[in-house]
Amino acid sequence: MTRPLKVALLGCGTVGTAVLRLLDEQAADLTARIGRPVEVAGVAVRRPDRHPDVPAHLLTTDAHGLVTRPDVDLVVEVIGGIEPVRSLMLAAFEAGKSVVSANKALLADDGGELHAAAAKAGVDLYYEAAVAGAIPLLRPLRESLAGDQLRRVVGIVNGTTNYILSRMAETGHGFTEALAEATELGYAEADPTADVDGFDAAAKAAILASLAFHTSVTASDVYREGISAVTSTDVARAAEIDCTVKLLAICERVGRVGDGAAGDGDGDGDSVAVRVHPAMIPTAHPLAAVGGAFNAVFVEAEAAGQLMFYGQGAGGEPTASAVLGDLVAVARNRVAGTAGPGVTTYAGLPARPIAETPTRYHVSLDVADKPGVLATVAQEFARHGVSIATVRQDGHGDAATLVIVTHSAPDAALSATVAALREMPAVRGVTSILRVEGLS
Amino acid sequence: MTRPLKVALLGCGTVGTAVLRLLDEQAADLTARIGRPVEVAGVAVRRPDRHPDVPAHLLTTDAHGLVTRPDVDLVVEVIGGIEPVRSLMLAAFEAGKSVVSANKALLADDGGELHAAAAKAGVDLYYEAAVAGAIPLLRPLRESLAGDQLRRVVGIVNGTTNYILSRMAETGHGFTEALAEATELGYAEADPTADVDGFDAAAKAAILASLAFHTSVTASDVYREGISAVTSTDVARAAEIDCTVKLLAICERVGRVGDGAAGDGDGDGDSVAVRVHPAMIPTAHPLAAVGGAFNAVFVEAEAAGQLMFYGQGAGGEPTASAVLGDLVAVARNRVAGTAGPGVTTYAGLPARPIAETPTRYHVSLDVADKPGVLATVAQEFARHGVSIATVRQDGHGDAATLVIVTHSAPDAALSATVAALREMPAVRGVTSILRVEGLS
Numbered sequence: 001m002t003r004p005l006k007v008a009l010l011g012c013g014t015v016g017t018a019v020l021r022l023l024d025e026q027a028a029d030l031t032a033r034i035g036r037p038v039e040v041a042g043v044a045v046r047r048p049d050r051h052p053d054v055p056a057h058l059l060t061t062d063a064h065g066l067v068t069r070p071d072v073d074l075v076v077e078v079i080g081g082i083e084p085v086r087s088l089m090l091a092a093f094e095a096g097k098s099v100v101s102a103n104k105a106l107l108a109d110d111g112g113e114l115h116a117a118a119a120k121a122g123v124d125l126y127y128e129a130a131v132a133g134a135i136p137l138l139r140p141l142r143e144s145l146a147g148d149q150l151r152r153v154v155g156i157v158n159g160t161t162n163y164i165l166s167r168m169a170e171t172g173h174g175f176t177e178a179l180a181e182a183t184e185l186g187y188a189e190a191d192p193t194a195d196v197d198g199f200d201a202a203a204k205a206a207i208l209a210s211l212a213f214h215t216s217v218t219a220s221d222v223y224r225e226g227i228s229a230v231t232s233t234d235v236a237r238a239a240e241i242d243c244t245v246k247l248l249a250i251c252e253r254v255g256r257v258g259d260g261a262a263g264d265g266d267g268d269g270d271s272v273a274v275r276v277h278p279a280m281i282p283t284a285h286p287l288a289a290v291g292g293a294f295n296a297v298f299v300e301a302e303a304a305g306q307l308m309f310y311g312q313g314a315g316g317e318p319t320a321s322a323v324l325g326d327l328v329a330v331a332r333n334r335v336a337g338t339a340g341p342g343v344t345t346y347a348g349l350p351a352r353p354i355a356e357t358p359t360r361y362h363v364s365l366d367v368a369d370k371p372g373v374l375a376t377v378a379q380e381f382a383r384h385g386v387s388i389a390t391v392r393q394d395g396h397g398d399a400a401t402l403v404i405v406t407h408s409a410p411d412a413a414l415s416a417t418v419a420a421l422r423e424m425p426a427v428r429g430v431t432s433i434l435r436v437e438g439l440s
Numbered sequence: 441m442t443r444p445l446k447v448a449l450l451g452c453g454t455v456g457t458a459v460l461r462l463l464d465e466q467a468a469d470l471t472a473r474i475g476r477p478v479e480v481a482g483v484a485v486r487r488p489d490r491h492p493d494v495p496a497h498l499l500t501t502d503a504h505g506l507v508t509r510p511d512v513d514l515v516v517e518v519i520g521g522i523e524p525v526r527s528l529m530l531a532a533f534e535a536g537k538s539v540v541s542a543n544k545a546l547l548a549d550d551g552g553e554l555h556a557a558a559a560k561a562g563v564d565l566y567y568e569a570a571v572a573g574a575i576p577l578l579r580p581l582r583e584s585l586a587g588d589q590l591r592r593v594v595g596i597v598n599g600t601t602n603y604i605l606s607r608m609a610e611t612g613h614g615f616t617e618a619l620a621e622a623t624e625l626g627y628a629e630a631d632p633t634a635d636v637d638g639f640d641a642a643a644k645a646a647i648l649a650s651l652a653f654h655t656s657v658t659a660s661d662v663y664r665e666g667i668s669a670v671t672s673t674d675v676a677r678a679a680e681i682d683c684t685v686k687l688l689a690i691c692e693r694v695g696r697v698g699d700g701a702a703g704d705g706d707g708d709g710d711s712v713a714v715r716v717h718p719a720m721i722p723t724a725h726p727l728a729a730v731g732g733a734f735n736a737v738f739v740e741a742e743a744a745g746q747l748m749f750y751g752q753g754a755g756g757e758p759t760a761s762a763v764l765g766d767l768v769a770v771a772r773n774r775v776a777g778t779a780g781p782g783v784t785t786y787a788g789l790p791a792r793p794i795a796e797t798p799t800r801y802h803v804s805l806d807v808a809d810k811p812g813v814l815a816t817v818a819q820e821f822a823r824h825g826v827s828i829a830t831v832r833q834d835g836h837g838d839a840a841t842l843v844i845v846t847h848s849a850p851d852a853a854l855s856a857t858v859a860a861l862r863e864m865p866a867v868r869g870v871t872s873i874l875r876v877e878g879l880s
Contacts, residue, residue: 022587026587026589032654032784032787033586033654033784134741134745134747136576136585139580139583143579143765143769144568144576144762145761145765146473146764146769147765147766147767147768148462214473289726301761302757303458303574303758303760304574304751304752304762305751305752305755305757307574307575307750307751308750308751309747309748309749309750310726311744311745311746311747312744312745312746312747317742317745320743321585321588321741321744324743325584325588326587327587328583329586336781338778339776341776344472347472
């Protein structure tokens with residue numbers, strides 16, 4: 001047994017604390033699995049006085065000094081955010097250290113530059129914990145499915161919004177009440193913007209799409225709609241058509257514009273469409289049953305077919321499990337004197353704008369209940385090239401409700417249709433619009 | 441770009457044919473992902489005349505000559521069975537070739553020896569395709585969860601039996617009729633023994649337990665019961681208590697005898713209990729919804745919590761996807777001049793016999809409908825130290841049905857209880873006995 005591998009821990013919040021505890025409790029197992037003991041070299045925090053449980057000699061405010069210390073082998077980053085983490089990571093790579101991170105925002109924005117820096121230094125950059133917490137997902141995409149062609153990755157990757165939408169369905173409450181409950185129970189942060197507006201899910205979608213399609217996707221390539229506009233009417237309408245409302249992160253490889261189908265085989269002219277928005281999905285869909293704070297990701301590959309990964313998407317312990325799994329991997333590589341496979345972005349696929357991305361809509365309208373209204377409405381869809389899959393008309397008094405589910409059409413055509421419907425004299429109101437996913 | 445990596449393919453049935461096709465179709469992608477092109481060096485088959493679609497110059501009957509050819513870098517084995525594959529693999533390792541295999545029977549029996557030989561030669565042995573087809577499962581266990589402590593792995597890992605049990609539930613048919621249907625549709629082989637008697641699932645359970653608990657488990661350590669004794673009454677009784685019957689592969693790390701709880705923290709005195717048998721599980725359990733030929737595996741880890749992996753467990757294309765994922769991994773390692781992490785068996789946990797393994801039973805009895813019968817029956821359970829969780833009594837005429845679900849108790853105590861019940865004068869017949877899993 002040679003000298004221990006030394007780990008620098010950056011950040012010591014919920015996840016960092018769990019990492020420290022597990023490193024201690026499982027020291028014997030980790031040593032056996034890695035082939036050398038792992039030892040904490042230091043813990044970089046902003047306010048050392050707030051961490052009475054961490055041995056004082058390990059605490060430092062000098063994160064840069066810690067990551068570049070000659071005796072440090074590996075860096076675990078659980079601070080989050082862009083800076084100073086980006087600079088710290090680059091400094092770590094330059095100093096020859098491998099990095100394990102849980103930082104979705106940074107990886108989504110600067111993954112390309114960071115991977116290049118790690119590859120240049122011959123070290124590892126692993127970040128399983130950045131997407132869907134404890135669920136082994138990035139390693140399967142990077143490695144297990146590396147011999148396959150991925151078509152779609154569709155996931156529930158944000159527990160806060162999933163909890164809120166689950167509660168709206170259970171209680172009939174609106175978004176505001178459900179958010180207040182989530183905040184009270186600690187499922188939503190004081191400033192819930194990153195979760196409810198879909199920023200968190202969009203960063204994860206960018207990471208998933210990059211790995212799934214061997215291309216470079218950043219958060220700015222991701223179309224993003226949060227759940228704050230989802231109403232109790234939307235949720236009720238979903239139930240009426242045997243659907244449930246979920247915030248989905250959808251990464252698709254799509255063929256040429258106008259084709260609509262997935263990649264056409266040779267891949268020439270393919271693009272990636274990556275989007276985060278609420279959608280109705282059939283209650284029979286495996287993702288529909290994913291409740292509360294759980295995460296699940298559905299993958300469609302050409303040869304493997306349909307796969308699903310399910311588990312806890314957040315929390316100190318589950319996230320720490322993912323961090324430690326990566327830590328064992330980079331430590332084994334260090335012991336073997338090598339680095340794991342990097343990511344490849346050779347496909348260089350362009351991002352397709354949402355306007356050109358094929359989607360399906362559910363539209364509920366209040367209309368005057370008189371002959372010819374359905375024909376007029378149907379004509380408006382046809383005029384925009386949107387084909388209707390199903391329509392249901394419920395009369396009540398002199399009014400009627402039309403519930404329409406479309407076939408797949410470019411998103412721009414669907415939103416133009418809805419805009420035109422709003423202007424029609426026969427339409428008294430558009431009461432619910434949501435995209436629909438997972439219908440066959 | 442240096443010279444191509446050369447692959448020897450052993451076997452060319454459904455999976456081998458799919459591997460060849462995907463290697464050809466995805467050549468450009470594989471080259472980009474690996475960093476070097478991959479080329480088929482030869483295909484070893486028994487009867488070359490039966491493979492008109494494979495270029496004749498690649499076909500050979502000399503498998504040993506092929507795997508030891510100096511220009512061969514990697515070996516893909518999809519023959520199956522123990523010999524000659526075992527000898528061929530050992531020859532490949534000795535000649536410095538990495539091996540990708542889909543061979544559950546061989547890995548379950550001789551995994552220890554084969555891993556040791558691969559490690560000695562400094563080459564890789566990967567076999568994701570051996571368990572649950574396309575579902576990324578072994579790599580997550582070996583790597584993603586390497587920083588965690590696994591408690592249980594419970595899976596539906598045999599599609600044939602799952603199809604048969606699903607059909608029994610849907611149609612009310614007995615085992616024999618459902619098997620006949622499965623055979624006719626090609627879901628069961630002409631000789632279905634390996635599937636219906638649980639041998640296939642037991643081999644997979646041995647592999648899963650070995651990786652999950654870092655110990656050595658072989659197929660002979662696995663308690664095994666097939667589904668041929670499952671009756672339509674069992675299936676109907678399951679439905680009555682909101683359960684469904686599944687053939688489960690269950691791998692548990694358990695504490696000291698008499699403890700019954702999972703590992704007690706320090707792991708001293710822990711053992712592994714690995715078993716394959718039909719069981720009732722609640723319809724609300726995630727595994728209950730896994731129908732037809734699909735596979736799913738549920739994992740419980742100390743920090744990660746509950747995880748589930750779902751997908752296609754068999755078939756040429758899905759299995760080939762798993763094989764190619766491994767092929768990319770070993771090829772990347774070869775390009776990097778290294779080998780991936782081997783498996784560790786340092787835990788050296790003993791296998792706990794089924795008699796001592798805590799389980800729960802469902803028991804349905806036909807009894808005489810007179811006062812005191814329930815008390816007498818309950819006394820028999822108590823006499824064997826078995827605690828009853830729920831009991832339901834349905835009278836009809838002078839007879840009654842007792843449906844009893846027990847709490848957890850050593851399996852031997854439960855089977856002794858059932859044997860004693862059969863001898864009781866008040867018990868006219870034991871109409872259904874099945875273990876129950878997944879109740880809280």
